[in-house]
Amino acid sequence: MPMISDFSLTASVLQTKAQDFTLTSDPLSRIWSTHLESGTSAGQADKAFHDQRTLAASATEDLDLAGILTDVYGATITFVRVKGLFIAASSSNTNNVVIGAGTNPWATLLNSTGTVTLKPGGWCGFGAGAGDAVGWPVTAATGDILKVTNSAGSTSVTYDVVIVGCSA
Template identity: 40%
Template sequence: MTLTTVIDANVAASLASALDLVTASAPLELNTRITMPSGTTSGKADLCWSDTRTVAASSTDALDLAGTLAGVLGGTLTIVKLKAVLVRAAAANVNNVRVNRPASNGVPLFLAASDGIDVLPGGLFLWVAPGAGVTVTAATGDLLNIDNSGAGTSVTYDVVLVGTSA
């Protein structure tokens, strides 16, 4: 089984200001493409997992990257090196989707335990480290928590994880 991963990030913006005789503009375009061919060494990936998930109000969805994620083609995935994470919050969410490193057994995606980032409704979080990635250690550093930031309503999110099996 082979995996080819292409991650594109594009930002295009144009700032314009009408002056007396002309309109001044400042266009911006930043495009980045990261390609990871199939493999387990630096710059490569051989595992990809994705899902649309819902987290109940004030709850946590603990993603265990070492041995509990069901593969799309069968079997269970065990990610050894995490290379990319994409979390997209549904626009209809009322609460934020919180991506974080749990205090116990967290994947060292963020600097310290309990660090994380809120993904506001309609927003996304994208992290990519195509080289070495971060090490996922079964039972001691294999959890990525996705929390619902508040009470009252559930949140829905899409998630994509890319990594290696060795």
């Protein structure tokens, strides 16, 4: 099944300062983007997983990138390489969403002990460039778990996740 993916990150900042007779401004506008065609080589991806998920208070879950997740058609997804990962914590969360290390961690992005903490409303995104044929490799059974944790025991957390990658 053909698939086309586009990732982008935009930074827009406008600083101004009143001078004696003028207003000086410093506009910044940067866009970093990647376009991936269907396939498994450089500039390509052929698998996608996306979902909105909720974790109970103090709960954790393992997103198994090799053989457990299913796509929107119900087919099991086995990522061999990840080309894009995007996670956003709901702004209505009270607790943080922590992603990263666990048992059999997918260590090629955050190393074996690294984590990223998303405060309520926070988000992060990682994208391989279009010329990158490898992305972040996944090793089935020993290096394929992206652990997601609710940071506290008071309330549940909701988060959105999008993963795009290759089957080979």
